[in-house]
Amino acid sequence: MALVDFSLAFNCVKHDLLGRKLQNEFGFSTSACSLITSYLSQRSQAVHHNGHFSSHRPLTDGTPQGSCLSALLFTIYINSLPSVLRCQYHLYADDLQVYVSGPKNDLDRLITALNDDLHAIECWAITNKLFPNPAKTKAIIFCKDGVVNPQIDVRFCGETIDLSDEVTNLGLIMDSRLKWSGQVNSVTMKVYNTLRTFRRFQKVLSMQTRHKLAQAVLIPFFLYCDAVYYPGLSAAQKEQLHRCFKSVIRFVYGLRRFDSTRAVRHTLMGCDLTENYLRRVCCFMHTVYNGKAPEYIAQHVRRGNNQRARSFIIPRHTTSTRRSLLIYGASTWNSQPLTIRNQTTMSTFKAALNRA
Incomplete structure (x- = not known):
């Protein structure tokens, strides 16, 4: 390329x-x-x-x-x-x-x-x-x-x-082997550098203001192109992102460095980081299934013959390509309950995912 x-x-x-x-x-x-x-x-x-x-x-x-x-x-x-x-x-x-x-x-x-x-x-x-x-x-x-x-x-x-x-x-x-280490390092570096600036004013910022700052400035770093690279991440890279996200939670709620974030980990995005990534991959596949994705993407996946099942046919793949967006996305889509896959509009689909 x-x-x-x-x-x-x-x-x-x-x-x-x-x-x-x-x-x-x-x-x-x-x-x-x-x-x-x-x-x-x-x-x-x-x-x-x-x-x-x-x-x-x-x-x-x-x-x-x-x-x-x-x-x-x-x-x-x-x-x-x-x-x-x-x-x-x-x-x-x-x-x-x-x-x-x-x-x-x-x-x-x-x-x-x-x-x-x-x-x-x-x-x-x-x-x-x-x-x-x-x-x-x-x-x-x-x-x-x-x-x-x-x-x-x-x-x-x-x-x-x-x-x-x-x-x-x-x-x-993007690296030549699509290992995504550079992307993960870039995301975490941007978040930590921004947090370092925010913490200088943490004592004069209310929790509500810190929450808004996280939503407007910090969380977008995690979400940019996440559906593209998240399926291909290793367990260590996912853990690296999770540790970084916990730092955001601790900043918002005024927690100390080693305090547990379990009680409040769902509050910033309505779910934890892993679940949010899965939902966004599902939203992408909803676009593909309903014929709204570009042809260069849609041509690589096929819908199942049973229209009622609303599923994808998983193409033959190797261990390395199993973590590619379309293979991982098709498998994740097929694993969702039919009541969710039956939603035809993006708004109702997102609402069904949030209720699940």
């Missing part, structure tokens, strides 16, 4: 080219395109430093920073990029991941296919006046046993992209 980086992507949008894309690719009328062009043009920018403003300079390119339309207009601008790709991809605004999969003994062909797409991205970027950044572009090979192959040569914009053992993809830290 290659994680492609563009330099200052939002600032490089050409207004005239965006107007042509709106008209030719999306069917905008001439007057609508003129309105968008008027919105983008005749803008200027100044810098405020030490109480003084610099002179204003015109902005001839880019979408307005902080504007609610900025991301949408950039998405429209980059929308044609996937048409030049042959490998699979994920594209979210200016975050692009291109990936290809296959057997380990076919690695040379896979690298060639990836390089072909990277070259196509380079050509597309030149045509559309964007600037790829090979220095920040990352490449990684996911393989259970690891890959030792000095002949691997991933190239982008004339430069060799060194293979990484660990990459950050939209805030999720």
Whole structure:
């Protein structure tokens, strides 16, 4: 997989080219395109430093920073990029991941296919006046046993992209063997660092305020992308997260370091951390079962033939893939009572899970 980086992507949008894309690719009328062009043009920018403003300079390119339309207009601008790709991809605004999969003994062909797409991205970027950044572009090979192959040569914009053992993809830290140690360490480090700051003011914060801080700031660290990595965690990694979560509970309720949290462990999220992870995996599988998941996810699982059972067919898998999201998720879904699986809306499904 290659994680492609563009330099200052939002600032490089050409207004005239965006107007042509709106008209030719999306069917905008001439007057609508003129309105968008008027919105983008005749803008200027100044810098405020030490109480003084610099002179204003015109902005001839880019979408307005902080504007609610900025991301949408950039998405429209980059929308044609996937048409030049042959490998699979994920594209979210200016975050692009291109990936290809296959057997380990076919690695040379896979690298060639990836390089072909990277070259196509380079050509597309030149045509559309964007600037790829090979220095920040990352490449990684996911393989259970690891890959030792000095002949691997991933190239982008004339430069060799060194293979990484660990990459950050939209805030999720992924290592080449999907062991998730970097992600777990990152979560716990963020929580402990934030707790260290909060504890300086603990004596002047009421329990209600500490509870709100935990809900708004600390718990989201545990929940971000949890359904992706939690099924693959080892027992030691799960225990690491549990110890960290107990520190949050002790902060909220003013408990000492070694005080038991058993009596209040359900109060922050309505259940303990493990149960919350299981519920969120079930919610993800509810989305898959009801046909609301992307095709690249839905194609890997099949619903059972008995519609009344509302279950998944567990595909054949190895010991290592048993902990993958879809295998683990399908098994967890099938283990839920039928009264829960029968809920068709997400709100009623969550309510049924909470009552169980």
